[in-house]
Amino acid sequence: MIATEATPRITLPQLAQFAQGDLVVSTVPAHPPEREALLRSGVAGASIDTRTIAPGELFVPLPGAHTDGHAFLATAFERGAGAALCERSRYPEWQGREPGPLILVENATIGLILIAHRYRESWPGLMIGVTGSSGKTTTKELVAAAFATAAPTLKTEGNLNNHWGVPLTLMRLEPGHRVAVVEMAMNAPGEIEELTRVVMPGSGVITNAGRAHLERFGTIERVAHEKAALARALGAHETAFIGADSPALRDAVRGVKCRVVTYGLAADADIRPRAVEDLGPDGSRFEVEGFPPVHLRLIGRHMVANAMAAIAVTKTYGLDPEAVARSIETHAPARGRMELRRVRGATLLVDCYNANPDATRAALETLASWPGATHRLAVLGDMLELGERSAELHRETAAAARDADVWTVGRFADDTTAGARAAGLATRTFADREALREALRTALAPGWVVLVKASRGAALEKVLEGIEEDAG
Numbered sequence: 001m002i003a004t005e006a007t008p009r010i011t012l013p014q015l016a017q018f019a020q021g022d023l024v025v026s027t028v029p030a031h032p033p034e035r036e037a038l039l040r041s042g043v044a045g046a047s048i049d050t051r052t053i054a055p056g057e058l059f060v061p062l063p064g065a066h067t068d069g070h071a072f073l074a075t076a077f078e079r080g081a082g083a084a085l086c087e088r089s090r091y092p093e094w095q096g097r098e099p100g101p102l103i104l105v106e107n108a109t110i111g112l113i114l115i116a117h118r119y120r121e122s123w124p125g126l127m128i129g130v131t132g133s134s135g136k137t138t139t140k141e142l143v144a145a146a147f148a149t150a151a152p153t154l155k156t157e158g159n160l161n162n163h164w165g166v167p168l169t170l171m172r173l174e175p176g177h178r179v180a181v182v183e184m185a186m187n188a189p190g191e192i193e194e195l196t197r198v199v200m201p202g203s204g205v206i207t208n209a210g211r212a213h214l215e216r217f218g219t220i221e222r223v224a225h226e227k228a229a230l231a232r233a234l235g236a237h238e239t240a241f242i243g244a245d246s247p248a249l250r251d252a253v254r255g256v257k258c259r260v261v262t263y264g265l266a267a268d269a270d271i272r273p274r275a276v277e278d279l280g281p282d283g284s285r286f287e288v289e290g291f292p293p294v295h296l297r298l299i300g301r302h303m304v305a306n307a308m309a310a311i312a313v314t315k316t317y318g319l320d321p322e323a324v325a326r327s328i329e330t331h332a333p334a335r336g337r338m339e340l341r342r343v344r345g346a347t348l349l350v351d352c353y354n355a356n357p358d359a360t361r362a363a364l365e366t367l368a369s370w371p372g373a374t375h376r377l378a379v380l381g382d383m384l385e386l387g388e389r390s391a392e393l394h395r396e397t398a399a400a401a402r403d404a405d406v407w408t409v410g411r412f413a414d415d416t417t418a419g420a421r422a423a424g425l426a427t428r429t430f431a432d433r434e435a436l437r438e439a440l441r442t443a444l445a446p447g448w449v450v451l452v453k454a455s456r457g458a459a460l461e462k463v464l465e466g467i468e469e470d471a472g
Ligand SMILES: Nc1ncnc2c1ncn2[C@@H]1O[C@H](COP(=O)(O)OP(=O)(O)OP(=O)(O)O)[C@@H](O)[C@H]1O
Pocket: 132, 133, 134, 135, 136, 137, 138, 139, 159, 161, 185, 207, 208, 302, 303, 305, 306, 337, 338, 351, 353, 354, 355, 358, 359, 360, 362, 363
């Protein structure tokens, strides 16, 4: 099927104005109707990658490690780009042979952010920002799925949550959308505050403040303060939904002017589940006042907390509890996040998408409470970006394991092993993933339950390569 160009939502003159840049085209049509048509043309959406750009999108050339996006300007227009940003310093290469309408800016990333922000300003729907140390994507998906039962809802695709992903998401807003759920992450101090200015949320969800990114923030209080920027940006008639299981976060939002609704497993949370039943591989069942009983397919108690976010937000906005409960029930885990695999009768809990001390503790808890296991094993790799306390945090986290053997690999393997030993657990330390894979290959047996967990950068899922899953 040939894609048809979308109707422009931002015209060429608007692009130039929003980006505080200059519009250049190689030739301006002489006839007034054609000139008018050119000025009315523009873009719908934006892309930073010519391999996936859709016709009618704005192409944003970003500096890359190997090649600069400006090398692809002509390709972008061949693929149907409606316009492209071009940094002024790179314009001489294109001057006089512009492959399509260009908006000259000092910096393409800033240009994209400015355009996305101005475009978002004109969109009148309910904008919900989601941030926190862990559980952002899961929470974003659950909240968006719940709203989608009631109104056209835009959500962040996957994990596009940084200073490129957030504006690209905003550029996907359409006049028909009534709700948008946007994931926002930070890598450096001040980033949530900056993203909040771009996104202009009318409501915010902060999942927790954990020990992810301690490297750059130093203390958990500092992390909590950064996350709380989302709540500080909300007005008196707006609501922040705050993970109640995170004491530092609760402290950090004291004194904000918006309304605060807490959610989670804590006994004093405004929105909390009762009668939580752990169904192991089948997730959990729970009840919340005013909602029909819910069977959540996502595995682990922390996922119940994430589901509480969707319940808290939709309850505040008066959505139908039946529809919300059904949307939560049909939600399936995404690849790499607590995925269930079976190998020779053993159950593998593969959670190699992300890890920090809190997420790993939550996963270890899931392992310890897994029903029907004859033998439990935690295969733990590195948790990255924890800074100078890395070694200590690996020891502490492993010491929280119980009722399981602990096998470790990676830069912090010795620390993880030391922590597990201190907890009285049997351990094995491996020199590399290959050695660990061989040990796993021979050891796995019916009744074993094995957690495989590490940060994305550790690529711990590689220990499972070539280990065949059971059929069916
Ligand atoms: N509420 C929670 N508390 C602790 N850990 C959680 C929670 N929710 C999810 N996790 C764990 O965090 C990891 C990542 O989940 P998810 O992708 O939803 O988080 P994220 O915040 O979007 O991560 P990222 O920073 O990579 O975008 C998973 O391993 C999951 O088990």
